[in-house]
Amino acid sequence: METPVDINARNTASQQPAAQPQTAEAIINQPVKQLHLPGQLPGQKPTPEQQNRKPILEIKHITKRFETFTAVNDVDLTLYQGEIFALLGSSGCGKSTLLRMLAGFETPTSGSILLDGKELIGVPPYKRPVNMMFQSYALFPYMTVKQNIAFGLKQSKLPKAQIEDRVDKMLRLVHMEEYVDRKPFQLSGGQRQRVALARSLAKEPRVLLLDEPMGALDKKLREQMRLELVDIINSVGVTCLMVTHDQEEAMTMADRIAIMEKGEFLQIGGPREIYENPNCRFCAEFIGSVNIFDCHLISSNATQSLIACGDFKNPIELTHDIDLADGMPLTIALRPEKIYISHLTPQEETNWCEGVVENIAYLGDISIYYVRLTDGRIVSATLPNVDRFKEGLPTWDDHVYLSWDPESCIALTF
Amino acid sequence: MRVNKPTIARVVIIVLALTFLYLPIGTLIAYSFNESKMVTVWTDFSLKWYYALFNNDAIIEAVGISLLIAAMTSCASVVIGTLAAFVLVRVRYFRGESAFVLFMTAPMVLPEVITGLALLLLFVTLGNVIPFFADRGIIAIWIAHVTFCSAYTTVVIRSRFRELDISIEEAAMDLGAGPIKVFFAIILPAIMPAEVAALLLSFTMSMDDLVITSFIAGPDSTTLPMLIFSSVRRGLSPEINALATIIVLIVSVFTFFAWLSMTKKQKRKAADRAKAASAKLKEEKALIEHHF
């Protein structure tokens, strides 16, 4: 499993020249320039298409309308063998409805769902080779752990010995051998989740559906269980579709993420891609934090685009061209961790602005600086607290310069 | 919750309330062992009213009829109540649902004289068309009892049903259980306490109903409450004391078991919670060890 995208990617050793000293001052005063074009992100897993993986689930033009509103609007999605795919969105965006349509609890208004090339719509939930782990786990309260796991196998009328065998295997998989005879309400939250996972994996589903898998766990336990869950899923090799509202969860666990809003997919991509290359303002703002500037284009050619932004003295420079139709709005998105704060005036003619430190939020690992620009706007920039007792850092009411690399800017047209 | 100190006020209230509730019953029990025919004058301890009771064919027959009707009523009204509760809780809104809700609840808030009169007039009208209803025997009483008991069983079962997590049923379905299997393997065990409560409730209500039954019953079917009522109206009778004592005895046994199962359930829940808590503690410990 790929390590999660480092929110402070710029400041990690791997992306800095070896000789670069790791002090805050160095980072402030000696910005490092890196060059890579959008779309070519190092460390990105190859897409399933690139790996020639087999599509397993194809969702085509799925729409679900309830009486008053459209929950899912003409959505297409292909899932490949063995991948973990996350539907990420705020509550009410239609992600749960989509999941429930796959499980068979909702009937789509139109569209089709193909599993291994066979139409799933019209097949009742109890005949679909798809299993779901419910948000509240939905363990059967009157059955023991063992009976819970065996329930699905009993429905497919397997011989008894085979059921025993499979249940034991599942118990070992989730490390619950000790608790076979306990009832669900005698278990802790994490244990319940393991049982729920074992139960939904017992039938060897073609696709495993996870509905907010960490929703019912404590925060501390969550971080631990994310990686463990991924390990188990990968060891079984099952294709997995999960629904979550928690971006950290999606980014830690999933190979690919779809950002969903108002029943539609806004962007589909790997964790790194959706963070570093958001394709719209909503996506940029939804994942992580971002500074958004409304701009207009000055000039653009194959290697350079110049953009004017509000009261900035200097234009913003991008190292690629922007194809912008007349009258189209242009926004620049800039992540706080990609902005350098300095007391010194940058030497460049582009990509910097100045302001006064209005507020500092000290979070321990990083500090967030809220800088009021000369035109009154607030820009946030983060600084890693690498040195415990560092002095000379910008403080309240300091006049500071904010600068960034041309490739840090994300030009968005909608 | 507020302070649980037994304040004097609370003890006084409880003592007065229990005296008010149990004094009449206690008196009946005491007098049932009285030798005198004069109900209120104590002469000597005797079981003769119990002998008289068991040799009273009319009473024995009435008990038989009442038990039969109550058994049939409780079964039928639990079935109807379960169906109605399922419909009200799990089936999507359907045309005529508000009328359905009204029908299922109205028998509880209507005075019995009205319900009784209405049902009798129905049987008379039906009797003109179908002679079966004309003699108004046990079946007619059964129908009447099922009609008003179903309202109660529906409420009892529905209130339990409402608390069920629908995702548990979905999970069962997801794991390959069809709707019928889901009902019997998942829903029924979960609503079983309510089913039992509803069964006992409708049994008791049917056993005890006087007014509606008096309207419906033809000359050949006299239930126990009707018999008691007519004998009480004629004057006090010591045999009724003996009968009352037996009824109170049976009810107390049931109440005791109800209390016992309630207490046991609470203890079991507490034990489960303790187990879950210790499991959680273990988990947290493992979490810390994993990190360092």
Next chain:
Amino acid sequence: MSTGFSANMTFIRRAFQPRSRQALAPQQHQNTWRDYALIFLPYVWMIIFFLLPFLIIFKISLSVTEIAIPPYSPLVTFEEGAMQIILHLENYTNIFTDPDGTYIRSYLKSLQVAAFSTLFCLIIGYPIAWALASSKPAMRNVLFMLVIMPSWTSFVVRIYAWMTLMKRDGLINDILMVLGIIDEPIQMLQTDFAVYVGIVYCYLPYMVLPLFSALMKVDYSLIEAAYDLGCRPVKTFFSTLVPQTKSGIVAGSMLVFIPALGEYVIPELLGGKSSILIGRILWQEFFNNRDWPLASAVAITMLVILVIPIMIFYKMERREQEKLNAGK
């Protein structure tokens, strides 16, 4: 509703909580023929054995009594091939213009008895419910069972027990005479007093249980806050406890008032000539005078009177439910 049985009466209150449509609809799949098959049995049962009887009552209340089987005039007759519908409103006019005023008086008497019984139940039931709710959980179970157990025994037997107690030579008179409070037995049976005692005794659990469940949900910190702000106990009771248990008070009151209004057995056995309640009138018209149309008209009139309390009850529960939904 004089059945002597009242399992948890909060169940009855729940019956009036209309189901929230929005909350459930998106969760469910489309209705299938199976759902309609489930609806069929209870629905059809209730239409035949509950709705239809009321239509028949209404129909018969519009005919006149005849010496025939059944003893009333047909509403629809066929004469010379033409259908004739004869509506008789005499029954209703009789109720209101009876020279002795028997019906009007019995309606008023019923309202009076039901209202006072409800009040007495409330006054007696509130402290009991409070005592139950504020006991330790283990004790609460025992007391709870003890309070509802009498209502599981036979209704008629309980009334009969009070007859034994309140006789001229009954236990109450004996005790009072021994204590020297009275010199000769008081007449208690065949009085309104006995009717009140009987109704309060039989319907007390119907009042206690909704109050109990309301009191269990009370936020007691409000009482402490009231004391803290210098509120006196009586005022605290009316300004914090009563508003918080209002739903329980209304539910309990309706559960006592409605059946008490139509009560037949208690006034018949315990009451005297002055306790002619409407239930008794209906019974007499039907069984003794065999005037089915008049009995039907009496029943319909009683229903009309009851519509108001039932609607209050229903609305109250609805508001509760909406509050619950809004909180989610």
